[in-house]
Amino acid sequence: MVLSNNDGCIIARSNEAKALGIAMGTPYFKCAKLLAAQGVKVFSSNYALYGDISNRVMSLLRRLEPEVEVYSIDEAFLHLSGIADRSLTDYGRELRQTLRRCTGIPVSIGIGPTKTLAKVAGHLAKKNESLQGVFDITTADVDVILGRVAVAEVWGIGRRLAQRLALCGIATALDLKNGDDGWLRKNLNITGLRTAMELRGISCLGLENCPLSRKSIASSKSFGYQVESLAELNEALATYIEQAAVQLRGQHALANSLEISLATNRFSKTAVHYSGRKVITLPEPTASSTVLIRHALPALADLYRPGLRYQKAGVMLFGLVPESFYQFNLFSPRDRKGSALMAALDQINGKWGRCTIQHGAAGFDKPWKNRQLQKSPAYTTSWQELPVVKASWPVL
DNA sequence: TCTGGGGTCCTAGGACCC
DNA sequence: TCTGGGGTCCTAGGACCC
Numbered sequence: 240m241v242l243s244n245n246d247g248c249i250i251a252r253s254n255e256a257k258a259l260g261i262a263m264g265t266p267y268f269k270c271a272k273l274l275a276a277q278g279v280k281v282f283s284s285n286y287a288l289y290g291d292i293s294n295r296v297m298s299l300l301r302r303l304e305p306e307v308e309v310y311s312i313d314e315a316f317l318h319l320s321g322i323a324d325r326s327l328t329d330y331g332r333e334l335r336q337t338l339r340r341c342t343g344i345p346v347s348i349g350i351g352p353t354k355t356l357a358k359v360a361g362h363l364a365k366k367n368e369s370l371q372g373v374f375d376i377t378t379a380d381v382d383v384i385l386g387r388v389a390v391a392e393v394w395g396i397g398r399r400l401a402q403r404l405a406l407c408g409i410a411t412a413l414d415l416k417n418g419d420d421g422w423l424r425k426n427l428n429i430t431g432l433r434t435a436m437e438l439r440g441i442s443c444l445g446l447e448n449c450p451l452s453r454k455s456i457a458s459s460k461s462f463g464y465q466v467e468s469l470a471e472l473n474e475a476l477a478t479y480i481e482q483a484a485v486q487l488r489g490q491h492a493l494a495n496s497l498e499i500s501l502a503t504n505r506f507s508k509t510a511v512h513y514s515g516r517k518v519i520t521l522p523e524p525t526a527s528s529t530v531l532i533r534h535a536l537p538a539l540a541d542l543y544r545p546g547l548r549y550q551k552a553g554v555m556l557f558g559l560v561p562e563s564f565y566q567f568n569l570f571s572p573r574d575r576k577g578s579a580l581m582a583a584l585d586q587i588n589g590k591w592g593r594c595t596i597q598h599g600a601a602g603f604d605k606p607w608k609n610r611q612l613q614k615s616p617a618y619t620t621s622w623q624e625l626p627v628v629k630a631s632w633p634v635l
Numbered sequence: 636t637c638t639g640g641g642g643t644c645c646t647a648g649g650a651c652c653c
Numbered sequence: 654t655c656t657g658g659g660g661t662c663c664t665a666g667g668a669c670c671c
Contacts, residue, residue, distance in 0.1 A: 243639035
């Protein structure tokens with residue numbers, strides 16, 4: 240099993256772990272004993288490793304297929320329009336073997352005329368061993384299949400909508416597919432109607448092979464312990480701002496505003512609950528960590544209530560504009576030195592590792608950092624953590 | 636004691652404009 | 654007594670996804 244940040248919740252399970260009946264999102268502390276007794280291996284999340292493996296798989300896909308939409312760290316949509324002369328299932332099997340051979344990663348592949356149907360097919364491909372990881376939904380009776388899929392499993396139908404649909408007698412994907420358009424539009428809004436159309440094989444969600452840049456960038460994290468002092472909160476917030484700003488500069492954008500947030504443990508039954516948010520509109524858009532930190536810290540002091548034990552702080556950058564759209568301020572010259580400094584900082588940290596150079600405000604020891612007690616090594620991205628192979632042979 | 640993080644889209648309602 | 658029509662932009666809140 241893999242844990243979320245701060246070793247908080249369970250966010251990934253092997254089939255064997257699923258068989259123990261532990262639900263996705265269960266807080267780790269609630270089942271730690273059971274897991275230990277059953278000999279389950281538990282890992283802290285390791286995004287350096289997952290991100291690198293994901294990149295390997297995605298870049299291979301891009302090399303093999305012209306139209307690829309990377310949907311998440313472990314999912315992608317491919318447009319298979321170019322394959323007319325052979326069975327898509329065969330093509331899928333071959334693709335799967337290639338990925339396995341080149342990256343070592345097993346995948347399942349679902350094929351369908353729309354994204355939503357492909358997701359249904361993918362789900363079956365993963366669950367059903369006889370399909371050997373590949374399923375083309377058009378080779379079967381789609382209605383029979385949809386009749387067996389619970390509506391809550393359809394992509395785009397979450398817990399809330401599923402509950403509402405159940406009350407109206409819509410229990411399966413087939414029921415949703417056959418729903419009345421006017422009713423769907425009114426009760427599930429346009430996104431729900433689109434989902435139903437997609438189940439009918441009418442594509443409403445195109446392939447986005449060159450996604451636009453992000454509209455907001457956030458960095459927020461729980462602390463390793465309950466933090467009480469403003470000084471530590473300042474360090475944490477400055478650290479998160481530096482992380483968010485690196486991404487901001489990475490997409491060559493500037494932020495118009497930022498929102499900072501601060502919260503105590505919302506689950507605590509004894510401590511005072513508090514959560515504060517504050518939006519700061521910047522005098523002019525910036526990508527400078529220094530400027531962002533300078534605006535954020537006084538706002539954090541405003542949100543701070545002495546005597547509380549804080550669990551989490553965060554920053555969100557929004558109102559993002561491309562660097563090239565920078566609107567010059569009539570009354571103050573643009574700070575060119577600042578952007579050169581940031582470029583140098585990114586270059587150094589890119590080469591020598593995150594936090595090689597940082598603002599003093601971000602602290603040094605960072606004792607409040609989250610827990611990752613069971614982290615696997617960054618096998619593929621850190622020289623210090625490369626796997627070591629020991630070979631021995633019998634002396635003849 | 637211990638409960639993640641980072642995104643997207645849609646809608647309704649209010650403010651404002653001509 | 655009787656008070657238009659057509660827009661935009663912003664925000665908060667709700668839903669979803671991985």
